[in-house]
Amino acid sequence: MSHTKNPSSGARKIGLSRRGFLQTSAVASGGLAIGVNLAGLSADAVAAGTLHTPNAWVHIADDNTITLISARSEMGQGVYTSMPMLIAEELNVDLSTVKVAIAPPNAKLYGNALLGGPQLTGGSTSVRDGWDKLRTAGAQVREMLITAAANQWKVDPATLKAENGVVTGPQGKRATYGQLAAAASQLPVPEKVTLKDPSAFRIVGQRTRRLDTPAKTNGTAEFGIDVKLPGMVYASLEQSPVIGGTVKGFDAGKARAMPGVIDVVQIPDGVAVVADTYWHAKKAREVLNVQWDEGAGAALTVPAMLDGIRKGSAADELIPLKTVGNPDAVIAASSKVVKAEYVMPLLSHSPLEPMNFTAHYHDGKVDLIGPTQWQDNAQSTIAKLLGVKLEDVSVQTTFLGGGFGRRIDIDFIIQAAQISKAVNRPVKLLWTREDDMTHDFYRPQSVHRMAASLGADGKPTAMTFRMTSQSITGRIFGLPAKVQDPLMTEAAIAGYEIPATRHEIVKHDAGLRVGYWRSVSHALNAFANESFIDELAAAAGQDPVAYRLSLLGGQPRFANVLRTAAAKAGWGTPAPAGRYRGVALMEGYDTYMAQVAEISMKDGVPVVHKVTVVADLGRMVNPDTVEAQIQSSIIFGLSAAMYGEITLDKGRVQQTNFHQYRLVRMNEAPAIDITLVPSTEKPGGIGEPATALIGPAVANAVFAATGKRTRQMPFTAANIASA
Amino acid sequence: MTTRLTVNGRTIDAKAEPDTSLLWVIRDEIGLTGTKFGCGAGLCGACTVHVDGVPVRSCQTLLSSVSGKQVSTVESLPVANTSALQRAWIAHDVPQCGYCQSGQLMSAAALLKANPNPSDAEIDGAMSGNICRCGTYGRIRAAIKTAAAELRKA
Numbered sequence: 001m002s003h004t005k006n007p008s009s010g011a012r013k014i015g016l017s018r019r020g021f022l023q024t025s026a027v028a029s030g031g032l033a034i035g036v037n038l039a040g041l042s043a044d045a046v047a048a049g050t051l052h053t054p055n056a057w058v059h060i061a062d063d064n065t066i067t068l069i070s071a072r073s074e075m076g077q078g079v080y081t082s083m084p085m086l087i088a089e090e091l092n093v094d095l096s097t098v099k100v101a102i103a104p105p106n107a108k109l110y111g112n113a114l115l116g117g118p119q120l121t122g123g124s125t126s127v128r129d130g131w132d133k134l135r136t137a138g139a140q141v142r143e144m145l146i147t148a149a150a151n152q153w154k155v156d157p158a159t160l161k162a163e164n165g166v167v168t169g170p171q172g173k174r175a176t177y178g179q180l181a182a183a184a185s186q187l188p189v190p191e192k193v194t195l196k197d198p199s200a201f202r203i204v205g206q207r208t209r210r211l212d213t214p215a216k217t218n219g220t221a222e223f224g225i226d227v228k229l230p231g232m233v234y235a236s237l238e239q240s241p242v243i244g245g246t247v248k249g250f251d252a253g254k255a256r257a258m259p260g261v262i263d264v265v266q267i268p269d270g271v272a273v274v275a276d277t278y279w280h281a282k283k284a285r286e287v288l289n290v291q292w293d294e295g296a297g298a299a300l301t302v303p304a305m306l307d308g309i310r311k312g313s314a315a316d317e318l319i320p321l322k323t324v325g326n327p328d329a330v331i332a333a334s335s336k337v338v339k340a341e342y343v344m345p346l347l348s349h350s351p352l353e354p355m356n357f358t359a360h361y362h363d364g365k366v367d368l369i370g371p372t373q374w375q376d377n378a379q380s381t382i383a384k385l386l387g388v389k390l391e392d393v394s395v396q397t398t399f400l401g402g403g404f405g406r407r408i409d410i411d412f413i414i415q416a417a418q419i420s421k422a423v424n425r426p427v428k429l430l431w432t433r434e435d436d437m438t439h440d441f442y443r444p445q446s447v448h449r450m451a452a453s454l455g456a457d458g459k460p461t462a463m464t465f466r467m468t469s470q471s472i473t474g475r476i477f478g479l480p481a482k483v484q485d486p487l488m489t490e491a492a493i494a495g496y497e498i499p500a501t502r503h504e505i506v507k508h509d510a511g512l513r514v515g516y517w518r519s520v521s522h523a524l525n526a527f528a529n530e531s532f533i534d535e536l537a538a539a540a541g542q543d544p545v546a547y548r549l550s551l552l553g554g555q556p557r558f559a560n561v562l563r564t565a566a567a568k569a570g571w572g573t574p575a576p577a578g579r580y581r582g583v584a585l586m587e588g589y590d591t592y593m594a595q596v597a598e599i600s601m602k603d604g605v606p607v608v609h610k611v612t613v614v615a616d617l618g619r620m621v622n623p624d625t626v627e628a629q630i631q632s633s634i635i636f637g638l639s640a641a642m643y644g645e646i647t648l649d650k651g652r653v654q655q656t657n658f659h660q661y662r663l664v665r666m667n668e669a670p671a672i673d674i675t676l677v678p679s680t681e682k683p684g685g686i687g688e689p690a691t692a693l694i695g696p697a698v699a700n701a702v703f704a705a706t707g708k709r710t711r712q713m714p715f716t717a718a719n720i721a722s723a
Numbered sequence: 724m725t726t727r728l729t730v731n732g733r734t735i736d737a738k739a740e741p742d743t744s745l746l747w748v749i750r751d752e753i754g755l756t757g758t759k760f761g762c763g764a765g766l767c768g769a770c771t772v773h774v775d776g777v778p779v780r781s782c783q784t785l786l787s788s789v790s791g792k793q794v795s796t797v798e799s800l801p802v803a804n805t806s807a808l809q810r811a812w813i814a815h816d817v818p819q820c821g822y823c824q825s826g827q828l829m830s831a832a833a834l835l836k837a838n839p840n841p842s843d844a845e846i847d848g849a850m851s852g853n854i855c856r857c858g859t860y861g862r863i864r865a866a867i868k869t870a871a872a873e874l875r876k877a
Contacts, residue, residue, distance in 0.1 A: 219757020
């Protein structure tokens with residue numbers, strides 16, 4: 001197996017200039033002038049001018065080295081393997097022989113249709129967006145290779161087969177893909193191709209070893225922090241202690257006198273110390289004296305923000321989501337009404353690799369190298385800000401040391417580019433952990449107000465749901481304030497049959513910048529919905545699983561995952577002494593999932609021993625990665641449920657490092673038992689949904705253990721005691 | 724003035740100031756980037772290396788304190804991933820984003836050297852200083868057991 005250590009650094013490693021590289025690529029590309037830099041392709045092949053590009057997804061060298069493109073960033077979720085698997089399935093190549101490259105910025109070629117077109121990795125969309133597109137891409141190239149061979153051999157293409165990188169035909173005719181690639185690249189890309197019936201899949205659906213594991217097991221995988229360019233210097237950036245503050249003035253005298261310091265420069269976000277090593281930059285930054293205009297953010301505190309959200313919930317404009325019948329009248333007339341309010345805190349993403357990027361501004365061009373979830377936005381924004389042409393901004397994507405939504409934002413990329421321009425050298429900007437935790441785009445707080453009435457049989461006769469939180473999509477995509485934000489309504493409408501319902505959303509800007517956080521509003525809405533349905537079951541005196549099932553008549557996929565999870569978890573049989581179970585159920589990203597958490601209580605807080613998960617996500621590409629993502633999401637969601645809370649004092653984020661923003665460690669990691677439902681449904685997303693269910697599953701288990709209903713995350717002893 | 728130390732068997736005369744954190748000497752001066760920066764405060768374990776065989780957080784270790792000592796980084800493991808530990812890591816497909824894995828591997832290597840048959844509690848004890856934000860803990864535990872079993876056979 002041969003894989004580049006950096007997913008898109010092949011060209012840089014052999015020191016080709018970008019200009020030279022583009023020319024070589026243009027010569028090397030045959031039929032399709034894709035008009036983008038092909039960084040990441042086999043550098044040797046490109047240099048030798050032997051690379052052929054039948055379409056934007058497949059690159060074949062004369063020596064039969066095949067490079068498949070992942071248009072999505074590898075941040076742990078496995079796209080470096082799953083995207084090539086989809087192409088390789090139809091191209092008929094052995095996955096262990098291919099190379100993989102992360103696509104350069106080109107939203108036209110590599111955009112994410114499920115997100116409306118940006119070249120963005122997020123929303124558990126990669127497989128769903130790529131499912132048809134990438135198989136089609138592989139099939140197109142397969143057909144082009146067959147046509148090229150048929151033309152050459154003057155035979156009917158129907159008599160030829162493309163298998164394992166070789167086209168074979170009658171009378172022992174045989175040519176490798178590499179031998180046919182030049183001719184194939186001159187052919188038109190076929191518009192219609194026949195895709196395999198899934199029953200014929202040999203790669204898709206198989207447990208497949210990740211292609212990036214070897215490089216991640218010997219220290220050679222290249223992350224943004226590892227990028228090194230000739231002549232590169234290092235920057236450490238002092239930003240306003242209050243997010244949104246601006247530089248009033250600064251004294252860099254002491255900093256400039258420190259060893260290794262090259263320059264101290266002001267950019268819009270703060271003051272950067274640039275030095276010959278990171279250590280020197282950071283040490284000099286410590287003696288920098290900056291005065292800040294802290295701005296309006298200096299007044300922010302979490303209780304005041306929460307108070308504002310609560311008031312906004314009653315006073316701000318409602319955006320209706322769905323109304324069935326007249327729930328208010330039903331509830332008003334009912335003798336059994338349950339009401340509850342659920343509260344979610346601010347959260348930080350805290351990927352383990354702190355924000356960083358390497359930028360090189362030179363000759364009116366900008367080269368950007370590093371970890372990002374949104375290539376074309378980085379390219380276009382920096383072109384605009386630095387006043388250069390779009391095509392003069394290159395973006396090479398390294399491996400991401402975690403993303404979780406944080407690397408959708410590009411603040412740190414802009415900063416790196418601005419600093420490079422200011423010092424006229426290649427610069428690697430690296431944030432400290434403290435910078436990262438105190439300058440995040442946080443998951444917004446939310447308040448859910450719920451009410452329901454129960455009939456004589458205990459079933460809900462009506463329910464109302466009002467979610468108040470801050471729109472992220474407004475900031476990032478410019479969604480107008482009065483328009484429903486689809487990233488606030490995820491999992492808001494649960495699968496339960498309730499005759500009269502009303503769901504509504506209130507957008508309330510609490511004053512702090514907020515960002516997409518793994519599973520986004522699923523985690524907010526599922527906590528409210530799955531806690532509330534548990535409250536209704538308790539009010540009805542019914543078993544939480546049986547109660548849910550009684551409301552899922554027309555929802556076989558919901559009912560199946562719930563029933564299966566209950567059975568696997570031993571629901572209905574006595575738990576071991578001191579253990580209690582809680583359940584939660586959700587559909588998100590077209591994936592149906594149930595979780596049962598088994599806990600005990602210790603010192604007033606839950607200890608999670610075991611999580612039973614059943615997921616029905618339709619067809620899968622790599623079931624082992626599916627399991628890995630479920631495991632990952634549960635630990636991620638559990639960290640938030642148990643410990644996650646960002647607070648502010650005078651507008652300053654008070655949590656600065658992992659001693660104050662605790663994450664689940666190995667000794668706290670529960671056993672996770674996963675069942676994947678065999679399914680021929682269309683693929684669902686799996687990078688996120690499990691994140692949203694562990695919180696309510698644990699909260700419901702805490703109720704089973706203590707009778708206390710924890711309606712506020714995190715599940716600290718104080719929050720549980722006051723419940 | 725330089726500080727002489729041995730890194731992965733190579734003698735190094737490091738030029739950085741003696742109060743420089745070992746992590747940045749390893750990464751920026753020696754150019755071994757497998758060792759990662761996660762927190763700068765000894766809280767996450769991403770920077771774990773061995774000093775005279777003992778796992779330490781290199782971000783909290785001054786260059787001056789390793790003068791004359793033997794430092795081993797993740798690059799001391801075979802680049803072909805042929806050690807029992809690395810083979811187990813691959814067999815269980817442990818890494819996700821992979822950023823913490825160098826530190827995880829170095830903590831696990833030290834554990835197995837001291838204890839060829841660690842219990843779950845002993846694995847927790849040795850590994851709970853290493854954060855994995857992707858939550859690969861279950862696979863790390865399984866891989867350590869697989870590697871331990873193989874090492875006991877050898």
